[in-house]
Amino acid sequence: MSLPKREPILLENALILNPGEPPRRANIYIEEDRIAGLGSESYPKHGVVVDASKYTVTPGLYASHTHLGLYPVSKIIGEWVHLDEWAEKIAWKWEPHLSPEDSRDAAIMAVYDYLSKGIVGIADMHFNMDVVAEVVYYAGIRGNLSVAIMNKGFYDNEWKALKDNLELASKWHKKDNGRIIVSLGPCTIRLVSKELLEEVARIKREKNLGVHMHVAEVYDDEKYCSDNYGVSLIEFLYQRGILGENTILAHGVWLSSKEIELISMFKSTIIHNPVTNMLLGSGIAKIREMIDRNVNVTIGLDISPTQNIFDEIFAALLASRLRRAPISVIEAYRLATINSSKVLNAKIGAVKKDYKADIIIWNTRSSRIEDLIVEKPKPYYVIVDGRILVNKGEIVSIDRKEYLKAKTRIMSRVEEVFEI
Numbered sequence: 294m295s296l297p298k299r300e301p302i303l304l305e306n307a308l309i310l311n312p313g314e315p316p317r318r319a320n321i322y323i324e325e326d327r328i329a330g331l332g333s334e335s336y337p338k339h340g341v342v343v344d345a346s347k348y349t350v351t352p353g354l355y356a357s358h359t360h361l362g363l364y365p366v367s368k369i370i371g372e373w374v375h376l377d378e379w380a381e382k383i384a385w386k387w388e389p390h391l392s393p394e395d396s397r398d399a400a401i402m403a404v405y406d407y408l409s410k411g412i413v414g415i416a417d418m419h420f421n422m423d424v425v426a427e428v429v430y431y432a433g434i435r436g437n438l439s440v441a442i443m444n445k446g447f448y449d450n451e452w453k454a455l456k457d458n459l460e461l462a463s464k465w466h467k468k469d470n471g472r473i474i475v476s477l478g479p480c481t482i483r484l485v486s487k488e489l490l491e492e493v494a495r496i497k498r499e500k501n502l503g504v505h506m507h508v509a510e511v512y513d514d515e516k517y518c519s520d521n522y523g524v525s526l527i528e529f530l531y532q533r534g535i536l537g538e539n540t541i542l543a544h545g546v547w548l549s550s551k552e553i554e555l556i557s558m559f560k561s562t563i564i565h566n567p568v569t570n571m572l573l574g575s576g577i578a579k580i581r582e583m584i585d586r587n588v589n590v591t592i593g594l595d596i597s598p599t600q601n602i603f604d605e606i607f608a609a610l611l612a613s614r615l616r617r618a619p620i621s622v623i624e625a626y627r628l629a630t631i632n633s634s635k636v637l638n639a640k641i642g643a644v645k646k647d648y649k650a651d652i653i654i655w656n657t658r659s660s661r662i663e664d665l666i667v668e669k670p671k672p673y674y675v676i677v678d679g680r681i682l683v684n685k686g687e688i689v690s691i692d693r694k695e696y697l698k699a700k701t702r703i704m705s706r707v708e709e710v711f712e713i
């Protein structure tokens with residue numbers, strides 16, 4: 294793996310689809326990590342020049358909740374109807390075996406596949422995160438990384454997990470001019486203690502780190518909180534000092550209107566994972582209500598079997614209709630683009646002057662987001678932070694041979710562990 298060098302890039306006559314704006318044609322000029330010019334004027338041609346006239350151009354797409362270590366087992370659809378059943382049969386079987394080499398192989402496989410689908414940034418929470426950070430760094434994508442802090446499975450001691458998370462932060466936080474950031478990852482209310490959460494809140498304040506946590510994915514999370522602490526889950530997090538602008542909360546299926554109001558008040562982010570929520574029978578999050586109450590909502594892949602962001606956007610649309618509280622195509626598109634800027638702490642999610650140069654040139658000439666969601670085209674070029682990571686359809690930051698080796702190794706581990 295090697296991080297490609299930057300050079301000036303000129304995309305000529307591109308058809309740009311920004312969230313919430315009519316399609317427009319323009320030349321895009323990239324210098325260093327940002328879009329230095331955008332318009333009908335001509336720009337210098339002293340670097341890479343791409344004739345983009347026959348392609349659709351969008352901002353990069355971001356998955357705000359992933360577990361790269363679980364990527365190799367995400368295709369196991371199973372027959373479960375509860376998160377705990379899936380965890381018993383998959384997570385607690387798979388995760389304790391993961392060596393750093395396994396996590397590296399899983400991360401290479403996942404990031405390579407993500408790049409081939411136009412996913413250019415992730416908020417990932419798992420184990421052996423130092424090697425995951427290395428893969429993210431050399432692959433050139435954006436990352437908000439945290440250790441899944443818990444007292445079960447991979448870790449039997451939550452304090453050891455917190456220590457690993459802090460080591461990750463001291464090594465990787467704000468790396469490569471902020472392309473990689475580190476958050477604290479208390480996994481979920483049922484797998485950490487009150488004391489641990491209080492310490493996380495203290496460190497969050499002291500070091501100004503973000504928090505990435507699963508909340509109210511299943512009703513049991515809320516019940517656990519009211520049984521043990523006498524308040525709702527979000528009230529509990531608020532009282533402990535966990536909420537804030539850099540707090541990102543995955544799922545939020547069982548949140549009450551009062552809890553949604555608190556999240557809005559503290560400007561925290563909800564990460565919608567509609568495919569996983571349906572796959573595990575968890576329920577459908579109240580995305581319409583959250584958007585109407587000015588909650589920043591993004592989208593994640595979690596353990597979705599296809600791990601495709603277009604499938605997830607489509608599922609978000611369908612799930613909202615099942616609730617009879619629909620979101621629009623543009624709103625769904627925003628979840629994977631502009632709304633992700635808070636998660637990755639960068640000016641991203643639109644192809645505009647002075648935004649970070651995270652751009653995808655798709656192998657299609659559609660002028661409607663709907664078409665992209667349904668067609669799921671392949672990227673022709675992927676540019677992240679001003680670097681070309683996919684060039685004429687070929688991934689250049691991860692060697693294909695290295696990807697195939699990693700995939701073969703990790704998939705044979707899946708066969709061993711699950712005897713399939």
Ligand SMILES: [Zn+2]
Binds near residue numbers: 358359360595
């Ligand atoms: Zn998750």
